[in-house]
Amino acid sequence: MNSPEQARLVQPGQFVMLKCAAGINDNPLLRRPFSVFDVDRTPGAGRPRGLVLLVKEVGAGSRMLAALKPGQEVDVLGPQGRPFDLVPGTQGGVSAACLVAGGVGIAALYLLAQRLVQHGVTPVLFYGGRTAADLVLREYFERLGLETHYTTEDASLGEAGLVTCPLDRFLKSRIRTGVRVYACGPWAMMKAAHDLSVKHRVPCEVSLEARMGCSLGACMGCVVRHLAWRWTSARSGFGTR
Ligand SMILES: Cc1cc2nc3c(=O)[nH]c(=O)nc-3n(C[C@H](O)[C@H](O)[C@H](O)COP(=O)(O)OP(=O)(O)OC[C@H]3O[C@@H](n4cnc5c(N)ncnc54)[C@H](O)[C@@H]3O)c2cc1C
Incomplete structure (x- = not known):
């Protein structure tokens, strides 16, 4: 465009x-x-x-x-919308970023992957779908040289099951090494990625793709209830430190 x-x-x-x-x-x-x-x-x-x-x-x-x-x-x-928070490796002590995508949620993560690489943070992609055909645009991330973990529910590509399984293993293996999680996809997937981030005590940002009317925060159509019982707009991340 x-x-x-x-x-x-x-x-x-x-x-x-x-x-x-x-x-x-x-x-x-x-x-x-x-x-x-x-x-x-x-x-x-x-x-x-x-x-x-x-x-x-x-x-x-x-x-x-x-x-x-x-x-x-x-x-x-x-x-x-509010952009993702970028924490440069040297300032925030972040060495790796887990990009967790489900379906078209992948679209929110490619610019982020490029920017993280520029900032000296290593992005690792966790990308899940029902079947191999759902995992579109993988080649863009592969061309950036990212480590990738693919999952499909029908085992047609990568590991069988949900994307949160390799994410859990990765976070367990990288305990206290400055990891940050960014997730975009179905709500259940983002909730699971958030719960894993809490479990492993790493910061997490989710990109909430609620249906929306105006996108300006005026019509309140995209408002979702925050964990801490505050109201927040879709596309605003929440920390889980
Ligand atoms: C911030 C944001 C970013 C998005 N980015 C992308 C993107 O990069 N690529 C992409 O293909 N889609 C993206 N979407 C979803 C996209 O906006 C919808 O698929 C689109 O609005 C559907 O419009 P429609 O007129 O084709 O379908 P509609 O007739 O409006 O809806 C068709 C079906 O899709 C469902 N639907 C519509 N919007 C959503 C939604 N936000 N979440 C879940 N279900 C929905 C409806 O419930 C209905 O079942 C994004 C949504 C948001 C909020």
Whole structure:
């Protein structure tokens, strides 16, 4: 998506709101949220010139987006949401970061992986799905040279079972070595990643992908109850130190 200004501004973990229908009053009326997977850059100079998004077709809006042809325009609001906290290795004592993804949650983690590498933190990917076809865009992370742990429920790729199994083993083996967990995916997976982080006493950030109306915190459509009984907006991480 050609959008130099938004490409320049976006931070890891942020998303954009897309108006999927052509007319502002056409259905779907509300914009739909999509994570920014990557920033497209000009060859040579490397100037940001566009956003790369991952769109899974699940309903009317995402189907319209998937049917767009090159050159067609789409109304975009953003970048939205609170970015992930980046703790450089030298300042925060963080040496490794566990990126835990389920399904299209992977889209929120690639910019983060690139930024962590730049900051001298080693990202390790834990990526789970029902079947091998759910584990899309793996090659992008592999090209960054990341250690990867794949799981599928039907054993068609990687370890059979849930992504939290290799995560648990990894956290157990890296006790007190400065690990941080970042998770994005289905709620049950994020809850399990959070619980493991509490068990192993490592900081954890989750990227809450609640359904949303405005994305600005005004309509309160994406509000979720915080563990400490406070209200917080979707896409805000919570610490588990
Ligand atoms: C912050 C954020 C980032 C996202 N990033 C991506 C991304 O990078 N790639 C991607 O493919 N999708 C992403 N999603 C999900 C995406 O926004 C929805 O799939 C999309 O809005 C569906 O719109 P639709 O009109 O196609 O379907 P709708 O007709 O609105 O819904 C179709 C089905 O999807 C379900 N659904 C819709 N939104 C969500 C949601 N947020 N969580 C769970 N179920 C939902 C509905 O309950 C319904 O069953 C993200 C969501 C959020 C909140």
